[in-house]
Amino acid sequence: MEEASNQQLVARLDEAVAAIQSRAPGAPILGVVAGSGLGMLGDLFDDAVRFPYADIPHMPVPSVIGHAGELVIGNLEGLRVAVLSGRVHRYEGHPMEDVVFGVRMLGRLGTQNVVLTNAAGGIPPWLGPGSLCRIVDHVNMMGENPLRGPNIEALGPRFPDMSYAYCPILGGRMDRAAADAGVTLDRGVYAAMMGPSYETPAEIRMLRAVGVTCVGMSTVPEAIALRHMGVRVGGISVVSNAAAGVGSSLLDHSEVKDVALEAGPRLIRVVRALAAQLASEPLS
Numbered sequence: 001m002e003e004a005s006n007q008q009l010v011a012r013l014d015e016a017v018a019a020i021q022s023r024a025p026g027a028p029i030l031g032v033v034a035g036s037g038l039g040m041l042g043d044l045f046d047d048a049v050r051f052p053y054a055d056i057p058h059m060p061v062p063s064v065i066g067h068a069g070e071l072v073i074g075n076l077e078g079l080r081v082a083v084l085s086g087r088v089h090r091y092e093g094h095p096m097e098d099v100v101f102g103v104r105m106l107g108r109l110g111t112q113n114v115v116l117t118n119a120a121g122g123i124p125p126w127l128g129p130g131s132l133c134r135i136v137d138h139v140n141m142m143g144e145n146p147l148r149g150p151n152i153e154a155l156g157p158r159f160p161d162m163s164y165a166y167c168p169i170l171g172g173r174m175d176r177a178a179a180d181a182g183v184t185l186d187r188g189v190y191a192a193m194m195g196p197s198y199e200t201p202a203e204i205r206m207l208r209a210v211g212v213t214c215v216g217m218s219t220v221p222e223a224i225a226l227r228h229m230g231v232r233v234g235g236i237s238v239v240s241n242a243a244a245g246v247g248s249s250l251l252d253h254s255e256v257k258d259v260a261l262e263a264g265p266r267l268i269r270v271v272r273a274l275a276a277q278l279a280s281e282p283l284s
Contacts, residue, residue: 006152009097012058016101017108019057024049024073027110028082030278032271033103033222035118035238035260039085041268045074053086059105060098062086071102077276082106089217091195096146100225104155107229113170113283114226115234115274117267119260120190120216121199121243123208128239129259132185132267134174135166135235138220139191139212146221147228156228165223167232169283174234177273183266188213190237192220204243215243232283236270238263 034041042048051071053059062069068085075081084102088094106114120133127133151158178185191207193199195217199207207215214237226233240259 006150006154010152010154013101013104013108015057016059016105019055020051020071020073020105020109023051026080028073028080028106029111029113029282030079030081030275031103031106031111031114032081032083033087033114033116034083034085035087035218039068039070039083040264041271042070042072042074042083042085044268044272045072045076045081045083048072048074056105058101060088060094060101062088063092077272078279079275081275082109082111087218087222089195090142090144090221091217096144096148096221099221100146103222103226103231104229107155107226107231111231113232113234113278115170115174115236115271116219116222117236117238118190118216118219119240119257120214120237121204121241122239123204123213123215123243127186127188127213129241130263131239132178132183132263132270133188133214133237133239134171134178134185135190135214135219135237136171136187137189138165138223138235139189139207139210140220140224141207142192142194142220144194144221146225156230160224160228162224162227165227165233166235170232170234173277173283174236174270174274177277178270180277181266181269181273183270185236185270186213188237190214190216190219190235193217199243214239236267238267
């Protein structure tokens with residue numbers, strides 16, 4: 001029964017891909033998952049083709065404010081790019097296969113480079129609101145894994161290696177892109193919590209002790225699913241607030257969204273510079 005379920009999942013992915021390719025043929029070279037308040041990237045595309053999630057077969061639709069729920073494919077700085085504007089989260093009640101459906105769809109489209117973005121809490125004092133932090137590794141505190149259950153052989157191996165969950169080669173290109181764009185890009189380790197409640201100060205102290213710099217409620221399942229498929233992964237956290245116990249104020253989602261919107265133009269400059277770089281110097 002579980003094998004049949006896996007076959008059905010692959011069939012659903014391929015149905016979604018077929019619907020997209022009917023209007024936007026070809027494989028995007030770069031995919032971007034835009035988190036809270038970061039969905040304006042697609043507005044800059046040339047020859048953009050827009051797909052509301054509700055129009056893509058089997059694509060889950062986000063319910064969180066700040067997640068538009070739209071796939072946009074077009075040309076950015078001469079590169080074919082796909083942006084998933086908004087994601088669904090496990091805390092919304094979606095099963096893990098829904099949480100990673102969008103990025104798996106990118107992989108089935110043939111996208112080989114995906115940058116995951118999110119809004120996150122900053123743990124060290126030097127990583128204040130508005131900072132951009134490139135994710136170099138992660139800690140999965142969600143208690144779940146999108147690969148749990150019988151392996152889907154059509155997507156990847158049973159035991160994918162996670163030594164380089166975030167590709168250092170793509171990461172180096174992101175560092176260069178940030179420098180070209182004149183944007184400061186810090187580096188750190190991201191921890192994913194289940195949510196939707198924010199972390200307690202005790203949880204933040206625990207995360208700090210194991211070397212975590214940013215904390216949020218997404219990204220890690222997507223990174224695991226993409227690495228399972230052999231896709232190169234990059235990640236950038238927009239630090240939207242000081243984590244619990246680090247700052248003096250209480251945490252509020254409207255603040256998260258506002259800071260992410262303010263930082264959005266700098267993040268877009270990095271992505272544009274990365275697209276220009278990949279257009280002139282493709283990764284093999």
